[in-house]
Amino acid sequence: MKYGYYPGCSLERNAIAYHKSAMAVAAPLEIEFVEVEDWNCCGATEYITVDLLGAHALVGRNLALAAQQPDNGHQLVAPCSACFLNLSKTDRYMLDSPELAEKVNAALAAGGLHYTPGSVRVRHLLDVIVNDVGYDAVAEKVTRPLQGLRVAPYYGCLIVRPGYQGVFDDPEYPTSLDKLMRTLGAKVVDFPLKTHCCGGHMTQISQSTAFELIRRLLKNAADYDADVIVTLCPMCQLNLDAYQDAVNRHFKTDYHIPILYFTQLMGLAFGIPPKELGIGKEFVDARPALAKVGAEAPAPEAPRRKRRPKEALPMPRMPEEE
Amino acid sequence: MATATTTTLARAPTFLDEVIAATPGDPHLELCLQCGTCGGSCPSGPDMDHTPRHLFALIAAGMKDEVLRSNTPWYCVSCYYCMARCPQEIHITDLMYTLKRMAIQEGLYRESSAAEAPEFSETFIDLVENYGRSFELGLATRHYLRHHPLDVVKMAPMALDLLRKGRMDLTPRRIKKIDQLKAILAKARELGGAA
Known part of the structure; x- marks a missing residue:
């Protein structure tokens, strides 16, 4: 199976672990990803805040470049939920509004490009893995089942809502990631907030708003004794992982829940060495959780400093594994 | 995106018309029932000075300044919960982006608590x-x-x-x-x- 691939800015750096693990599991599943040549940023939630036509033209360039790829089966895969949303949104609105399509194409023409709406189908990586590859084919590759690992499946918002190119799972209580994790042998815990928001860019706009949203998710996963929260979006991973320490300081809590990408857990179950899956890039040490399934994860590349305030109440901690 | 609605009106366009015309596709805003499902679903609702439902009532009432000074669109986290649940299929998240653009154009956002x-x-x-x-x-x-x-x-x-x-x-x-x-x-x- 061959697809166009749009990594997006996050997967180049901040979410490099997602990119590495996606590539590592694609090979055994016989998926071939062809990266869109010279793609640009999707605009995140920022471009459309300031300039509507510019936002669609920005995305339109990516769609036009993807449509030019000779052999991608007219499908473009985005692992990042925000990129997935923006790419599918522009395509959908260009289809719905010929007037918008005309303007976007007039802008694209200034760069010698053209995009016919509907000519590329935008897919999220999870959709491709569960629906095109399928659970059975994934199960066949599992050599080290994640027996005993308690996983909270976190979908976030944008892959299930609003479904600009149709939905592949329920917008409020999806189960495809749950089934995928069970296929890997993991114990999936109930996670009622599985499609609640991580706060997106609110960490930059209003920290107290963002921290409350992050706290709710961490508490919900902790309430169900999850060893790990598994995610499919770089923004969700960054907010829950990199800000976990700051959230703990803000609320005087003591959560230590590692946040891994679903492709990293797939890779572990396939027997791929953790290092090749980008494990060790996370802020919250994943080693105690992964030791439960006998995976020896590399030490974190930059050990986290202990910054618990002295006045904080004593809280139970996950035992340190050295 | 100006749509045909603005040109076929017999009366002068209201603020509601303006908001609809500046939103791509048909946002269905005029169909709002004031049921409050949006505000009840909103994760950042408690930090907004008006819930989305309230904001839509202000738009219908033509209270442009009040709406464009509101911090509501800036606290929208773009999670699409309201949009998935709205019984009238109003494109609420898109409307929040429209209001942000209008607030920037009018320079009114500076007076909201989300000025940055x-x-x-x-x-x-x-x-x-x-x-x-x-x-x-x-x-x-x-x-x-x-x-x-x-x-x-x-x-x-x-x-x-x-x-x-x-x-x-x-x-x-x-x-x-x-x-x-x-x-x-x-x-x-x-x-x-x-x-």
């Missing part, structure tokens, strides 16, 4: 226009120095960790055909006006 949010977006766009890709270090540094200079010290350890883990670039990455992208965006601005 538009500048965050503008800094992001500026970087994308120059490099074609987002650049987190540049974005965070510029934003923090401008709005939270004292917090730079607080946020620095995280930035350092991101750098050391290889999760952040020190310098931006530029796409090869940046001139092509610039030409496209310049044309879009010319065609779209400020919106």
Whole structure:
């Protein structure tokens, strides 16, 4: 199976672990990803805040470049939920509004490009893995089942809502990631907030708003004794992982829940060495959780400093594994 | 996007018409039942000065200044919960983006409690226009120095960790055909006006 691939800015750096693990599991599943040549940023939630036509033209360039790829089966895969949303949104609105399509194409023409709406189908990586590859084919590759690992499946918002190119799972209580994790042998815990928001860019706009949203998710996963929260979006991973320490300081809590990408857990179950899956890039040490399934994860590349305030109440901690 | 609705009206366009016309597709805003499902579903609702339902009532009442001064659109986290649940299928998230653009054009956002949010977006766009890709270090540094200079010290350890883990670039990455992208965006601005 061959697809166009749009990594997006996050997967180049901040979410490099997602990119590495996606590539590592694609090979055994016989998926071939062809990266869109010279793609640009999707605009995140920022471009459309300031300039509507510019936002669609920005995305339109990516769609036009993807449509030019000779052999991608007219499908473009985005692992990042925000990129997935923006790419599918522009395509959908260009289809719905010929007037918008005309303007976007007039802008694209200034760069010698053209995009016919509907000519590329935008897919999220999870959709491709569960629906095109399928659970059975994934199960066949599992050599080290994640027996005993308690996983909270976190979908976030944008892959299930609003479904600009149709939905592949329920917008409020999806189960495809749950089934995928069970296929890997993991114990999936109930996670009622599985499609609640991580706060997106609110960490930059209003920290107290963002921290409350992050706290709710961490508490919900902790309430169900999850060893790990598994995610499919770089923004969700960054907010829950990199800000976990700051959230703990803000609320005087003591959560230590590692946040891994679903492709990293797939890779572990396939027997791929953790290092090749980008494990060790996370802020919250994943080693105690992964030791439960006998995976020896590399030490974190930059050990986290202990910054618990002295006045904080004593809280139970996950035992340190050295 | 101006739609046909503005040209077929026998009366002068109201603020409601303006908002609808500036939103792509048909946002169904005039169908709002005031049921409050949106506000009840909103994760950042408690920090908004008006819930989305309330804001839509203000729009229908033509209270433009009040609406464009509101922090509500700026606290929208773009999670699409309201949109998925709205019984009238109103494109609420798109409308929040429309209101943000209108607030920037009218300069009224400066009076809301989210006055720095538009500048965050503008800094992001500026970087994308120059490099074609987002650049987190540049974005965070510029934003923090401008709005939270004292917090730079607080946020620095995280930035350092991101750098050391290889999760952040020190310098931006530029796409090869940046001139092509610039030409496209310049044309879009010319065609779209400020919106």
